[in-house]
Amino acid sequence: MAIELRQVSKREGADQHIYETSLALQPQGFNILLGTTLAGKTTLMRLMAGLELPSSGEVWFDGRNATGVAVQKRNVSMVYQQFINYPNMTVFENIASPLRVAGASRRDIRSQVERVAELLQLGPMLKRKPSELSGGQQQRTALARALVKDSELVLLDEPLANLDYKLREELREELPKLFRDKGVTVVYATTEPSEALLLGGHTATLDAGRVTQFGVTGEVYRQPRDLVSAQVFSEPPMNLATASVTAGQVMLKGGVGWAGPQWLEDQRNVTVAVRPHHLLPTPAGGLQVAIEGSVLVAEISGSESVIHLDIDGRTWVSQSHGIHPYATGSTVQVYIQTEHCLYFDADGRSLMPNDRGAN
């Protein structure tokens, strides 16, 4: 189904949850809403589901204005971050409930529920109550209910956020597969950039009630339209520095410089953004430049090192594979992978021409 938000906004009292937003989702695709908590992801979904009415603007389904259509008539499914199941019903009845309401035949219900339960490994649980299941199984039940319904729009609001790490990885792999064959439009909200990248599809970056960019996930990641979108898509946050460009040479305030990309025109006041994993404690293969900083904190988690540095009065973060122990306060050299730097003008707009992408 083609879903389109036309100049939609949502205000409640003094709180502006969504500023005027237009967004045409990718039909039959995986659409990711990426943003921090309170960025407006849930509100956008609720507007699509019809659980809330927009303060202004319209919601269009397949070329028809669906703004005033009741939730029950929209033919959507939704899975919440909390595990929401009907506590008084068994898993079977939970999954069957949308079919029962729709008036499907007994035999139809049985075969459909069993098929979906099989798919989500809930077969042996069908007779239990949701409260007797683990968190992962509860969320699978909710997913099964969304899956069994023949809806054209599936809204998944951080469905994996409350699951433990292993289950999350497992389900994250299954999710796109489950919905791909059904030809439904999926909207998936997440706070994690890595999750968006793993899921693929299209991504809309959200910040403070605004959709800052929408496009193919990889492109949004590689070619952020502005600094805000770039930051939404970076965890830990991007490292930023002010630089000037003269004769194609990028020069940081502290005196470190390198040859910028060809399309970069001479100007003062450029914001250079370096992703944490493009700032490495050891030299790598490509074009790079060394920069000195003093270590603020060095965290080592498993096989990954995260080093917080003070460089010219700004805090930068380096994220790298391998174990790199550093004493707090020591001066170290880190290497900026200059090919991967992003450049923004003073207003935060990307300076990169549209047809190019760094990675």
Next chain:
Amino acid sequence: MGRYKWLVPTIYIVFLMLPIYWLLNMSFKTTNEILGTFSLWPREFTLENYRTIFTDPTWYNGYFNSLAYVLVNMVISVLVALPAAYAFSRYRFLGDKHLFFWLLTNRMAPPAVFALPFFQLYSAIGLFDTHFAVALAHCLFNIPLAVWILEGFMSGVPKELDETAYIDGYSFGRFFVKIFIPTITAGIGVAAFFCFMFSWVELLLAKTLTSVAAKPIAATMTRTASTAGYELGLLAAAGSLTIIPGAIVIYFVRNYIARGFALGRV
């Protein structure tokens, strides 16, 4: 110290149980024994008192009347409170908090204040001395209580449950009956229990609004003296029997009673 830690709870429990024991003790004695001798257990064990209650219509009708208006009140209170509590727990509207608090203040007025207006009103419209009169009068303090208890239980149910049901295609009515009410059965049980309890022990309105046809057991019991003098054994037996319905009801909601006293809030 450690060896005597059973002492204090034991003293406390004995202290609490003593009046109940004494009531039972008396109910199995003859009035002569009660008045004549001091004995810790019935010397002449008799079931005569209970027999009188179960055979004499003036006694057993008292129980029927009490149970009748208590049950009617329970049903009305819970049925009225369910939609009200749902509205308070799910919707924001102008003055909702004030209205909600005002409901509770209804409980704070002594029922005696309302005895006269109820008496006059019910006499005028022909409700006087009916079960319905007492049941309706008790709604005055039971509905607010039920609304508060149910609101607490309902607020513990995430509103996403409602939304999931709507998304699945449930209409509001079907969701409310098929999903929401079964989800808060514990709350309904507790609310019903509290309505039962308060209606069962309330005496003033029940006495004022009835005379013969709907006379509650407690009113019958105030008839202490008869031609045979003070029938203490009979009174004790009647008192013992009034404990039973409450004990039965409390058994069903024993796991949720604490939440009920916290008005459903966790």
